[in-house]
Amino acid sequence: RQQKHPPLPPGPPADPIIGHLRMIPKDDPGGFFYELSKKYGKIAHLRIPGRTMIILNSAQAAMDLLDKRSGIYSDRITSHVFELMGWAYNVGFFSYGERFRKHRRMLNDYLNHKKCQSYLPLQALEGRRLVQNLLYNPDRFGDHLNRFSTSLILRIAYGHEIVSGDDPFLKIVSDVEHCLSECAAPGSNLVDLMPISYFNGLNEGLFLIVKDLPSWFPGTYPANQARSYRHFIDLMHDYPVEHVQKQMVEGTAQASFLRNHLEGLQREGSDYPYTADDIKGVAAVMYTGGADTTWSTLSIFMLAMVLYPSVQAQAQEEIDESIGRDRLPNFNDRPNLPYIEGVLQETYRWNNTAPTGIPHCSMEDDIYNGMFIPKGSVIVANTRGITLDGDVYKEPRIFDPSRYLRGEPYPVGHFGFGRRICPGRHLADSSVWIAIASILAVFNISPVEEADGTPILPKEEFISGIASHPKPFKCRIVPRNEKARANAENGYD
Numbered sequence: 001r002q003q004k005h006p007p008l009p010p011g012p013p014a015d016p017i018i019g020h021l022r023m024i025p026k027d028d029p030g031g032f033f034y035e036l037s038k039k040y041g042k043i044a045h046l047r048i049p050g051r052t053m054i055i056l057n058s059a060q061a062a063m064d065l066l067d068k069r070s071g072i073y074s075d076r077i078t079s080h081v082f083e084l085m086g087w088a089y090n091v092g093f094f095s096y097g098e099r100f101r102k103h104r105r106m107l108n109d110y111l112n113h114k115k116c117q118s119y120l121p122l123q124a125l126e127g128r129r130l131v132q133n134l135l136y137n138p139d140r141f142g143d144h145l146n147r148f149s150t151s152l153i154l155r156i157a158y159g160h161e162i163v164s165g166d167d168p169f170l171k172i173v174s175d176v177e178h179c180l181s182e183c184a185a186p187g188s189n190l191v192d193l194m195p196i197s198y199f200n201g202l203n204e205g206l207f208l209i210v211k212d213l214p215s216w217f218p219g220t221y222p223a224n225q226a227r228s229y230r231h232f233i234d235l236m237h238d239y240p241v242e243h244v245q246k247q248m249v250e251g252t253a254q255a256s257f258l259r260n261h262l263e264g265l266q267r268e269g270s271d272y273p274y275t276a277d278d279i280k281g282v283a284a285v286m287y288t289g290g291a292d293t294t295w296s297t298l299s300i301f302m303l304a305m306v307l308y309p310s311v312q313a314q315a316q317e318e319i320d321e322s323i324g325r326d327r328l329p330n331f332n333d334r335p336n337l338p339y340i341e342g343v344l345q346e347t348y349r350w351n352n353t354a355p356t357g358i359p360h361c362s363m364e365d366d367i368y369n370g371m372f373i374p375k376g377s378v379i380v381a382n383t384r385g386i387t388l389d390g391d392v393y394k395e396p397r398i399f400d401p402s403r404y405l406r407g408e409p410y411p412v413g414h415f416g417f418g419r420r421i422c423p424g425r426h427l428a429d430s431s432v433w434i435a436i437a438s439i440l441a442v443f444n445i446s447p448v449e450e451a452d453g454t455p456i457l458p459k460e461e462f463i464s465g466i467a468s469h470p471k472p473f474k475c476r477i478v479p480r481n482e483k484a485r486a487n488a489e490n491g492y493d
């Protein structure tokens with residue numbers, strides 16, 4: 001095949017039969033792919049049994065292929081593990097085609113840019129709730145960020161309002177998040193889907209054989225783990241539907257994606273363009289696609305603030321100068337806060353939430369810059385490498401929002417590319433912005449201290465699930481001054 005075509009992109013020497021499988025590490029694959037770019041260039045290839053992987057460490061190449069040629073770069077690898085786990089209706093894992101387009105349309109109806117403008121007041125309200133919760137119980141900041149990240153989506157998808165920390169919807173989403181982070185860990189369920197899949201040596205064919213073997217049989221672990229999680233995933237799909245259906249009977253269901261579509265289905269029956277499974281699947285993907293990623297992004301922001309006090313001080317200075325100390329920030333302030341915008345963009349770039357994204361799959365043979373990309377290649381847009389590109393970012397490992405004021409470009413790829421780009425990006429971006437601006441307006445975030453006053457600095461260490469987030473760390477979150485405290489206390493407007 002290579003004789004008839006230009007060569008593949010460069011790549012390291014491979015083992016016979018298993019190709020590069022042995023080289024790909026279990027931890028921090030994004031970092032490994034980034035290191036490849038130093039030796040083999042920003043477009044490299046790896047071979048794994050049955051497939052070619054194309055690693056893109058260049059924003060330009062990712063945009064040229066995944067954005068501009070998205071017609072042939074928008075497929076996914078089939079994930080038998082995920083289907084077994086109960087995710088058969090998750091658009092994130094669908095092959096490119098009619099069913100994919102249908103689900104994207106359903107998502108777009110509720111998450112397009114214009115629609116998201118109408119959610120801004122609710123997001124501002126949730127931002128105020130967040131700072132109030134942080135004020136009263138700062139040690140549980142992770143829980144508060146989780147609630148913030150989940151609550152708006154629950155309103156949009158199900159018309160459900162979280163009123164207490166032991167809300168069953170929060171429990172369901174946290175169980176599902178646990179399953180997903182366990183799955184993505186090396187040696188577990190994402191084996192046939194993510195780049196991690198290839199780190200574990202199970203390819204599709206092998207999985208098809210092992211999935212029905214008894215649990216003691218070597219190599220059956222991912223399938224068994226998937227089965228053990230099925231209950232949580234099924235509950236996440238079924239509980240909200242039953243809840244809203246009951247409310248519809250009682251006449252208490254709030255306007256939501258689910259109510260709207262369930263009413264449509266009741267009205268039109270089989271003439272309705274969407275089936276009950278379509279509706280359930282899209283509602284669930286909103287719920288799970290948004291919560292973990294938004295929470296991880298905000299946890300990365302908190303870590304950066306502990307490690308970069310001077311950035312925090314400069315951001316607070318900008319807020320004080322631009323809006324004063326008498327109120328909390330709102331979305332109208334966004335254009336007037338360029339440094340805060342830089343903090344947001346650095347949060348996306350510095351240690352980004354989805355370091356290797358979700359790989360795309362190519363649908364036709366292609367040639368790019370004289371290099372051959374075979375049909376069926378797994379395309380990894382390695383956002384980790386793209387955001388650390390030293391040709392684009394000066395001292396890329398430093399969290400420095402002022403780089404954008406000096407003219408460095410905003411990062412690309414943290415929400416993916418082309419026809420697979422994250423459908424929740426408008427919503428997520430506003431959520432993360434209001435949370436960052438509100439937290440900075442009210443609190444000083446600093447390291448906790450030893451008894452003798454020595455600060456305990458958290459390490460830049462991350463747990464890689466579908467979304468990567470910092471290992472648990474402690475920090476002090478205290479109001480900046482009495483005005484800030486009062487704003488947080490009275491913040492509901």
Ligand code: HEM
Pocket residue numbers: 091092093094104107111153285286287289290291293294297353354357358359360413414415416417418419420421422423424425427428429432
């Ligand atoms: C900061 C928060 C978020 C980040 C960093 C993020 C990141 C991503 C990334 C990198 C992808 C893969 C795109 C690709 O394959 O090119 C993706 C896909 C997806 N995201 Fe997000 N996301 C976030 C929030 C959300 C929200 C709020 C929702 C829904 C309400 C959502 C729903 C989805 C869905 C359904 C997909 C699959 C799209 C497809 O395969 O066609 N995400 N996201």
